[in-house]
Amino acid sequence: MKINDNCVGCGQCTAFCKIDAIIVKSKAHITDACVNCGVCAAYCPMKAIEADE
Amino acid sequence: MKAIVIGAGLGGLLSAAKLSGEGYEVEVFERLAMIGGRFTNFNINGYQLSTGALHMLPHGPTGPLAQLIKEVNADVVIKRQDDTAFMRIHEDLEKGIYKDVPFGKFGSTFSAWNRIKLALLLISTRKWSPKNCSLGEWITKNLNMPVAHQMADSFCGWALSLKAADTPVEEAFEIFENLYRHGGPGVPIGGCKAVTDALANVVRKNGGNIETKTEITEILVENGKAIGVLIDGQRHMSDIVISNIGHPFTNDLCKDAPTSPQYKQYLDKIRTIKPSAGVKICLAANEPLIGHGGVLFTPSAKRVNGINEVTNIDPKLAPPGKHLVMAHQTVQWDRIPYLEEEIDLGIADLEQIFPNKDYEIILAQSYYDGWPVNRSSSGTDIGNTTPIEGLYVVGDGAKGKGGIEVEGVAMGVKNTMNIILGEGN
Ligand SMILES: Cc1cc2nc3c(=O)[nH]c(=O)nc-3n(C[C@H](O)[C@H](O)[C@H](O)COP(=O)(O)OP(=O)(O)OC[C@H]3O[C@@H](n4cnc5c(N)ncnc54)[C@H](O)[C@@H]3O)c2cc1C
Ligand code: SF4
Ligand code: SF4
Numbered sequence: 001m002k003i004n005d006n007c008v009g010c011g012q013c014t015a016f017c018k019i020d021a022i023i024v025k026s027k028a029h030i031t032d033a034c035v036n037c038g039v040c041a042a043y044c045p046m047k048a049i050e051a052d053e
Numbered sequence: 054m055k056a057i058v059i060g061a062g063l064g065g066l067l068s069a070a071k072l073s074g075e076g077y078e079v080e081v082f083e084r085l086a087m088i089g090g091r092f093t094n095f096n097i098n099g100y101q102l103s104t105g106a107l108h109m110l111p112h113g114p115t116g117p118l119a120q121l122i123k124e125v126n127a128d129v130v131i132k133r134q135d136d137t138a139f140m141r142i143h144e145d146l147e148k149g150i151y152k153d154v155p156f157g158k159f160g161s162t163f164s165a166w167n168r169i170k171l172a173l174l175l176i177s178t179r180k181w182s183p184k185n186c187s188l189g190e191w192i193t194k195n196l197n198m199p200v201a202h203q204m205a206d207s208f209c210g211w212a213l214s215l216k217a218a219d220t221p222v223e224e225a226f227e228i229f230e231n232l233y234r235h236g237g238p239g240v241p242i243g244g245c246k247a248v249t250d251a252l253a254n255v256v257r258k259n260g261g262n263i264e265t266k267t268e269i270t271e272i273l274v275e276n277g278k279a280i281g282v283l284i285d286g287q288r289h290m291s292d293i294v295i296s297n298i299g300h301p302f303t304n305d306l307c308k309d310a311p312t313s314p315q316y317k318q319y320l321d322k323i324r325t326i327k328p329s330a331g332v333k334i335c336l337a338a339n340e341p342l343i344g345h346g347g348v349l350f351t352p353s354a355k356r357v358n359g360i361n362e363v364t365n366i367d368p369k370l371a372p373p374g375k376h377l378v379m380a381h382q383t384v385q386w387d388r389i390p391y392l393e394e395e396i397d398l399g400i401a402d403l404e405q406i407f408p409n410k411d412y413e414i415i416l417a418q419s420y421y422d423g424w425p426v427n428r429s430s431s432g433t434d435i436g437n438t439t440p441i442e443g444l445y446v447v448g449d450g451a452k453g454k455g456g457i458e459v460e461g462v463a464m465g466v467k468n469t470m471n472i473i474l475g476e477g478n
Binding site: 006008009010011012014015016024025026027042043044045046 | 085086087090095096097102104105266392393395396416417418419420421422423424
């Protein structure tokens with residue numbers, strides 16, 4: 001998954017990633033640990049989490 | 054009668070609870086996989102952080118929100134610790150020399166002459182509210198002292214996520230009046246989530262329906278009247294539509310909005326709405342950092358406006374023996390591009406305020422634009438109705454006058470219900 005420019009850094013997504021693959025400070029950063037399960041995207045209020053092409 | 058509610062935030066759920074209790078058929082549609090919007094909890098390592106609010110109701114168990122919660126029979130316990138608002142005034146920031154002055158006695162740090170002036174001003178302003186300037190300008194005119202400005206910035210930053218210079222003075226005095234009228238803050242036991250979950254329970258008990266993972270993509274408008282919404286290309290019809298997403302986003306969903314001069318005026322008003330920005334830093338503490346369940350205002354800090362430690366009221370918001378401490382700071386609009394720096398300045402403030410204390414940072418959360426502290430900053434609210442018949446806006450994008458945050462949300466919902474159901478419902 002990747003983060004687009006909509007992200008405000010609210011940190012909501014981090015809590016819902018079971019494997020702690022998201023770090024947030026002013027914006028979210030998805031680390032290499034991400035397994036692309038897509039769970040976090042359903043909790044982002046800014047539609048900032050998208051699938052990689 | 055049928056009502057459709059767009060968004061399961063606090064305003065949407067309050068409206069849904071009230072209307073379902075008055076015999077309306079109610080359906081709430083929420084885009085996310087969870088309800089509560091900026092007023093619910095999420096768990097990180099046993100700490101109940103929140104999606105927005107700092108687990109605090111500005112007027113506690115006696116405010117407009119508490120009254121509305123009771124009115125709709127939602128089961129929420131709200132606790133207040135009396136006399137627990139302090140201003141931490143630093144005489145020497147480097148050496149860590151400070152005084153914690155009770156909020157009601159903040160005049161005690163002023164010189165004798167300014168204390169007399171403040172007392173006179175407080176009496177006269179309760180009778181004749183000042184007008185047409187910002188709180189910042191008013192202080193410059195009436196009590197020009199750096200500490201007064203710092204206190205005002207800290208209070209406005211905490212309560213409104215604004216600088217005093219951006220807070221209309223009428224709104225500030227209406228808030229002070231409400232503090233006299235309704236009292237100070239309190240904590241819902243279980244945090245924000247306890248409130249929104251209890252409201253959702255009321256909606257369901259009254260026969261209403263709440264769907265998550267369901268985005269409304271259009272508000273259907275025919276002959277200037279809202280007739281329903283569009284979801285996944287399907288039309289869902291209703292007698293009224295209540296939007297919990299603020300006026301600008303509501304207007305974006307009205308693809309067939311009228312082109313009348315009245316609607317043009319509405320669009321002009323929408324353009325004046327400014328969402329407020331802020332940063333919240335959440336700390337996991339192994340010892341109490343504040344020691345009470347109220348607010349510690351921090352006027353001497355560079356960025357942080359105020360801090361609370363809600364675990365002094367509800368210990369279950371953190372693992373046993375630990376404390377959840379949350380610091381709030383305003384972010385001025387021109388600083389949004391430098392958020393990371395703003396967060397670092399906030400963290401540096403906390404190191405100065407709590408030297409040698411045993412805590413860790415859990416998360417720094419930032420808010421602006423589409424997910425702000427307040428969808429319309431104080432003084433930019435434009436009411437709950439729209440030029441489209443049967444379309445109402447609730448939430449912090451349509452608060453009542455002088456209503457701080459969720460108290461303003463409750464006042465706006467109350468007003469909307471009076472319009473829909475008639476006064477004295
Ligand atoms: C950092 C911070 C600190 C705060 N501190 C406090 C505090 O201590 N005390 C206090 O009283 N207040 C505080 N607030 C303010 C308070 O959190 C908000 O005023 C309140 O939660 C706003 O609720 P709302 O009714 O406007 O709904 P929102 O929370 O904005 O909910 C709107 C809902 O609509 C959904 N939605 C959006 N678009 C659609 C669509 N097209 N279809 C379906 N659903 C949609 C969203 O997903 C969301 O769930 C704070 C806010 C922040 C950010
Ligand atoms: S897609 Fe799944 S694994 Fe990747 S960050 Fe989101 S929740 Fe975590
Ligand atoms: S939930 Fe969305 S907006 Fe919030 S930090 Fe994560 S990606 Fe950014």
